[in-house]
Amino acid sequence: MTTSDDAHHRAPAAAYAAAAEAAGRAPSIHNTQPWHWQVHPDRLDLFADTSRGLPGTDPDQRMLLVSCGAALHHAQVALHAQGYEVAVRPLPDPAHPEHLATLAVDGTTPVTADAVRLVQAIQLRHTDRRPNVDVPVTGEQLEELRRVAGAVGVELHRLTADQATELAVAVSHAEDAAAGEPSWQAETARWTGPDRAEGTGLPPEVIPDKRPETDVGERFFGSHGTLEVGGGHDKASTYVVLFGAEDDRAAWLRAGQALSAVWLHATLQGLAVLPYSQVIEIDATRAMMRRILSNLGYAYVVLRLGVADPDHPLPGHTPRLSFDETTTVDPAS
Known part of the structure; x- marks a missing residue:
């Protein structure tokens, strides 16, 4: 060490x-x-x-x-x-x-x-878009995630059953809006299709081969991938939202720090995480999320938490750009 x-x-x-x-x-x-x-x-x-x-x-x-x-x-x-x-x-x-x-x-x-x-x-x-197994997230796990988000100035709220239903409606609206917008479709194809830049985007092996059965629908990437979804329905999943009082660049950067903190700690807890950003990308559904939060703050990202099937680990990870493609080193270093 x-x-x-x-x-x-x-x-x-x-x-x-x-x-x-x-x-x-x-x-x-x-x-x-x-x-x-x-x-x-x-x-x-x-x-x-x-x-x-x-x-x-x-x-x-x-x-x-x-x-x-x-x-x-x-x-x-x-x-x-x-x-x-x-x-x-x-x-x-x-x-x-x-x-x-x-x-x-x-x-x-x-x-x-x-x-x-x-x-x-x-x-x-990693991101796992398959349904989770029927093992609930515990209150102790959620409290730790709430603590690590709060340490960087972001709130974490667990959605109630009724609020999760409202989230499902918001996600559906966001998906319908994306399906009707050519620029979104073109961008999705650019980052998920065969012509995506090497080292970036989502390869077929991390995209489900069919729409998973979930209470809250997932993002559709324009076509199915090769990730086997299998059976099951993630009834035991928990939905949380990261939110705060500000809605500006500093707040969004801080939200990303909280997202990382929550995701890393959830990983150590044995939890799978799936982000729902589509409800933040559209003005109308972002307003819906604010109403879900009773106007107490601005939603930054929604996360599905649960336990992935231990018998079927994710077959691969998303690709990454090389160090030289993302970093410049001062010659004096």
């Missing part, structure tokens, strides 16, 4: 590079990986890469910021597991909105077993 003394003697620039590499495993909408890192001797800078954005699906860049926020948190986790305390400055330069955050080492810290397990969860985390 790495010790804090080992980390203290490692050049910070090497730790920053390792963190940027780990952040490449973060979840992102359609696996677009819309981030770019700059490694310097004294800091790690995160930028939005809008060339991998979704102007039709995500014109306000909400989900782009959430995706980048998840990568930001992954980098924080990686640095912490190397024995470093980290200071984060979000949106440090208003004149350059694509500059999303600066991370800088702010001291050393003992490397705990929990820190190591959390960074290991980065490699284990």
Whole structure:
């Protein structure tokens, strides 16, 4: 196991590079990986890469910021597991909105077993679109996830049965809207079809071979994949929403950090996570989510939590861009 003394003697620039590499495993909408890192001797800078954005699906860049926020948190986790305390400055330069955050080492810290397990969860985390088995999420598990979301300033609310029914209606409206919008269809095809850029997008093996039987419908990607859904209906799944009082770029970035924190801890709990971002991508369904929350805040992303079938592990993971494609290293580093 790495010790804090080992980390203290490692050049910070090497730790920053390792963190940027780990952040490449973060979840992102359609696996677009819309981030770019700059490694310097004294800091790690995160930028939005809008060339991998979704102007039709995500014109306000909400989900782009959430995706980048998840990568930001992954980098924080990686640095912490190397024995470093980290200071984060979000949106440090208003004149350059694509500059999303600066991370800088702010001291050393003992490397705990929990820190190591959390960074290991980065490699284990994945999206499973198949129905979950009939094992409920416990109150203790939800309380831990609520705590880790709250640690970065985001609320986690478990939807009641009635609210889950309202969510199902909102998802249905979002899917109907997407089906009738050519720009959304074209973007979906770009990131899920055979012409998707190498290292990005969703390959057929992670897309269900038929529509799963679920209380809340899932995103339809225009065609079926090769992931065998099997039988079953995820009646034991729990739906939660990450939300907050603000609805701006800083809030969306923070929501991504919370998404990463919740997902990594859920992975360690043995839970499967499926995000529902389509209800956030459309003005009408975003308003529906605000009403579901009794106007107490703005929804950032909805998550389905449950236990995946242990006898049928996911056959593959989504591809990833190489380190050189997402990171620039300052020659002085």
